[in-house]
Amino acid sequence: MDERAYFERLDSTASDPSELFEHFEQRSVGEYTAHVLPSARHGVERGTVILDSADAIVRGYPSIPRVLALDAGVTSFFDSGATVFAEEKLDGFNVRVVDVGDDGPLAFTRGGYICPYTTARVRELLDLGEFFEEYPGKMLCAELIGPETPYTTHDYEEVDSHAIRVFDVRDRESAAPIAVPERRDLCARYDFPQSRLFGRYDRSEATEAVWSAIEELDAEGREGVVMKTADSDSMVKYTTESKHHDELADAFSLPFDLGRDFVFSRITREAFQAAEFDESDERLRERAHDLGESILLPAVDTIRKIESGGTVGERHRVRGGNDEIDALLDHLRDLSLTVEVEEDYRENGQRVVEFLKVAESTTDRTTYYLEGGTYDE
Amino acid sequence: MDERAYFERLDSTASDPSELFEHFEQRSVGEYTAHVLPSARHGVERGTVILDSADAIVRGYPSIPRVLALDAGVTSFFDSGATVFAEEKLDGFNVRVVDVGDDGPLAFTRGGYICPYTTARVRELLDLGEFFEEYPGKMLCAELIGPETPYTTHDYEEVDSHAIRVFDVRDRESAAPIAVPERRDLCARYDFPQSRLFGRYDRSEATEAVWSAIEELDAEGREGVVMKTADSDSMVKYTTESKHHDELADAFSLPFDLGRDFVFSRITREAFQAAEFDESDERLRERAHDLGESILLPAVDTIRKIESGGTVGERHRVRGGNDEIDALLDHLRDLSLTVEVEEDYRENGQRVVEFLKVAESTTDRTTYYLEGGTYDE
Numbered sequence: 001m002d003e004r005a006y007f008e009r010l011d012s013t014a015s016d017p018s019e020l021f022e023h024f025e026q027r028s029v030g031e032y033t034a035h036v037l038p039s040a041r042h043g044v045e046r047g048t049v050i051l052d053s054a055d056a057i058v059r060g061y062p063s064i065p066r067v068l069a070l071d072a073g074v075t076s077f078f079d080s081g082a083t084v085f086a087e088e089k090l091d092g093f094n095v096r097v098v099d100v101g102d103d104g105p106l107a108f109t110r111g112g113y114i115c116p117y118t119t120a121r122v123r124e125l126l127d128l129g130e131f132f133e134e135y136p137g138k139m140l141c142a143e144l145i146g147p148e149t150p151y152t153t154h155d156y157e158e159v160d161s162h163a164i165r166v167f168d169v170r171d172r173e174s175a176a177p178i179a180v181p182e183r184r185d186l187c188a189r190y191d192f193p194q195s196r197l198f199g200r201y202d203r204s205e206a207t208e209a210v211w212s213a214i215e216e217l218d219a220e221g222r223e224g225v226v227m228k229t230a231d232s233d234s235m236v237k238y239t240t241e242s243k244h245h246d247e248l249a250d251a252f253s254l255p256f257d258l259g260r261d262f263v264f265s266r267i268t269r270e271a272f273q274a275a276e277f278d279e280s281d282e283r284l285r286e287r288a289h290d291l292g293e294s295i296l297l298p299a300v301d302t303i304r305k306i307e308s309g310g311t312v313g314e315r316h317r318v319r320g321g322n323d324e325i326d327a328l329l330d331h332l333r334d335l336s337l338t339v340e341v342e343e344d345y346r347e348n349g350q351r352v353v354e355f356l357k358v359a360e361s362t363t364d365r366t367t368y369y370l371e372g373g374t375y376d377e
Numbered sequence: 378m379d380e381r382a383y384f385e386r387l388d389s390t391a392s393d394p395s396e397l398f399e400h401f402e403q404r405s406v407g408e409y410t411a412h413v414l415p416s417a418r419h420g421v422e423r424g425t426v427i428l429d430s431a432d433a434i435v436r437g438y439p440s441i442p443r444v445l446a447l448d449a450g451v452t453s454f455f456d457s458g459a460t461v462f463a464e465e466k467l468d469g470f471n472v473r474v475v476d477v478g479d480d481g482p483l484a485f486t487r488g489g490y491i492c493p494y495t496t497a498r499v500r501e502l503l504d505l506g507e508f509f510e511e512y513p514g515k516m517l518c519a520e521l522i523g524p525e526t527p528y529t530t531h532d533y534e535e536v537d538s539h540a541i542r543v544f545d546v547r548d549r550e551s552a553a554p555i556a557v558p559e560r561r562d563l564c565a566r567y568d569f570p571q572s573r574l575f576g577r578y579d580r581s582e583a584t585e586a587v588w589s590a591i592e593e594l595d596a597e598g599r600e601g602v603v604m605k606t607a608d609s610d611s612m613v614k615y616t617t618e619s620k621h622h623d624e625l626a627d628a629f630s631l632p633f634d635l636g637r638d639f640v641f642s643r644i645t646r647e648a649f650q651a652a653e654f655d656e657s658d659e660r661l662r663e664r665a666h667d668l669g670e671s672i673l674l675p676a677v678d679t680i681r682k683i684e685s686g687g688t689v690g691e692r693h694r695v696r697g698g699n700d701e702i703d704a705l706l707d708h709l710r711d712l713s714l715t716v717e718v719e720e721d722y723r724e725n726g727q728r729v730v731e732f733l734k735v736a737e738s739t740t741d742r743t744t745y746y747l748e749g750g751t752y753d754e
Binding site for chain 1: 452
């Protein structure tokens with residue numbers, strides 16, 4: 001590949017091509033050779049992919065900063081007089097949908113892999129042909145949500161199995177976004193389901209409006225809000241109490257796989273939110289009790305499950321065509337996951353597979369401690 | 378210093394002197410030059426000190442392994458038919474008291490520093506002269522406990538200000554312990570206050586006895602139990618729910634200084650203890666609520682305190698002679714702590730100083746987030 005040419009196109013902060021490209025990994029993805037950046041470097045986003053055979057760059061989705069103090073965050077993050085757009089942040093799986101080769105649209109994961117299952121889903125759920133004909137240089141940034149996905153299982157009242165929500169449309173090569181109002185119109189025109197827009201607010205009224213959205217989302221067990229300037233260049237997120245507790249519960253159901261990495265940041269979010277919004281001692285204590293339950297109960301459940309010989313991990317159900325499900329299971333195993341298929345049957349003309357991503361560390365370490373294993377401190 | 382000779386005496390698992398001594402640091406401690414091992418290496422304990430001028434080795438106190446599952450731990454750790462001694466583990470500051478130079482007994486901290494304040498306390502509280510005349514090669518392993526110490530502040534009903542409890546007597550150079558019954562007799566002979574002995578048990582009855590001790594200690598807000606073989610060669614510890622929650626509360630009162638390192642291990646201890654001993658859902662839920670309160674309430678308190686302009690950190694009160702308190706404050710500042718003296722007065726012929734070890738990370742990061750600072754994830 002012509003590193004110099006891609007270097008110019010990527011417009012990074014690196015001083016020469018080798019400084020940037022030493023961080024790329026080469027991967028074979030089906031018939032493609034992809035050069036992938038596994039973590040953000042020199043101003044280039046994590047998951048950025050170069051597909052040399054198609055002469056294409058698929059830029060990673062930028063990491064969205066988070067505020068811990070909502071009111072102070074709104075004030076420091078947005079200019080005085082700015083309009084703040086508040087859209088729902090969904091609890092699903094973030095993909096970028098692009099059309100670069102001869103094989104039709106592809107869904108890239110955050111890490112820069114092509115997910116065969118999500119690719120099949122977006123082709124089925126979105127009318128992509130016309131869109132990419134008109135906008136070949138764009139990427140749709142979308143969330144795969146619902147209880148039946150290979151990655152997340154969060155329930156949404158309006159989603160039985162799985163669904164797609166588009167939350168951003170960007171230039172595939174530069175990652176430059178389309179402004180919020182134009183993007184929402186564009187998606188409406190192509191009938192792409194979108195993440196919910198709560199409204200557009202003057203900065204001075206944004207905290208109150210966003211907090212009210214957060215309270216509503218929290219009551220429904222939903223994740224949170226992304227605030228954006230009209231041009232979508234600046235984005236910042238803020239999440240609900242129920243999201244924090246859900247994440248802790250998931251993490252502590254697999255403490256030695258997820259608990260350690262998750263716990264501190266989620267507690268920090270909770271503490272700042274409580275300090276800002278929990279007005280009574282009673283409300284604060286209630287939050288503390290829910291927090292404690294989110295942490296302890298799933299961990300104790302898991303220990304007891306392992307003690308009685310059970311296997312623990314993340315359980316998923318997916319449905320689709322025969323080949324795409326095989327491709328998904330291969331894809332997950334290629335990522336070094338231990339996948340145990342628990343059910344595999346047909347329903348309404350589709351193949352349905354229930355599988356467990358086995359949590360090896362939790363199983364091994366819990367077993368070791370349950371057998372009286374010690375550790376030094 | 379003659380590395381070869383000390384290498385032989387230290388009896389490590391290193392293959393040659395340089396492999397071991399490259400890990401030692403040289404420190405000037407008053408008139409002494411000390412060679413100190415800051416972390417355990419090659420079978421030599423953390424805090425091991427060589428005082429070349431006195432031709433003396435002061436061996437570090439060994440790290441005591443912990444079991445997470447009490448019954449399984451007792452069974453796997455002790456041989457069938459072994460007698461298990463259960464002594465109280467105190468929540469204080471671990472020192473080794475030795476007599477190596479011409480200046481009288483010295484108290485070494487776990488990290489291998491001479492603490493001037495603890496040195497003064499052990500000289501005042503223990504009758505060391507006769508002991509070291511008879512046992513010059515021994516070290517007393519003791520805990521400085523009580524609400525008035527420069528390191529810990531845990532309240533014990535029986536301690537007004539501070540006290541010393543001897544829990545081990547070892548060979549200063551080899552760290553070989555004196556067997557439990559002999560050690561307790563020896564300490565009694567010299568009137569050294571000791572940590573409590575709960576009893577000696579057959580392995581088969583140890584779990585029940587230790588759990589009953591843990592329940593009693595927990596009700597009194599005390600730390601836990603160390604189980605030992607008669608010869609004291611094998612030791613293992615187990616701690617109370619109240620200790621776990623106290624540590625979390627302390628850690629989350631200074632989340633960015635202590636929270637991150639403490640949280641996961643303490644939650645893990647809680648989860649295994651709950652899985653083993655919390656028989657009803659109600660009991661488990663109560664523990665979860667206490668856990669949540671331990672984490673969230675102090676963190677919210679601290680955020681609000683910083684928001685209203687307060688300074689946070691660990692507050693201590695010490696009392697003693699003028700010079701030893703000056704030496705203590707110098708010692709703490711030498712350890713790179715930011716110490717703010719808040720009160721300094723005389724009471725009953727002693728100097729009393731209240732000071733704050735300022736928690737810089739918590740203050741800085743909390744302020745940053747309260748001003749709307751963001752972080753990427």
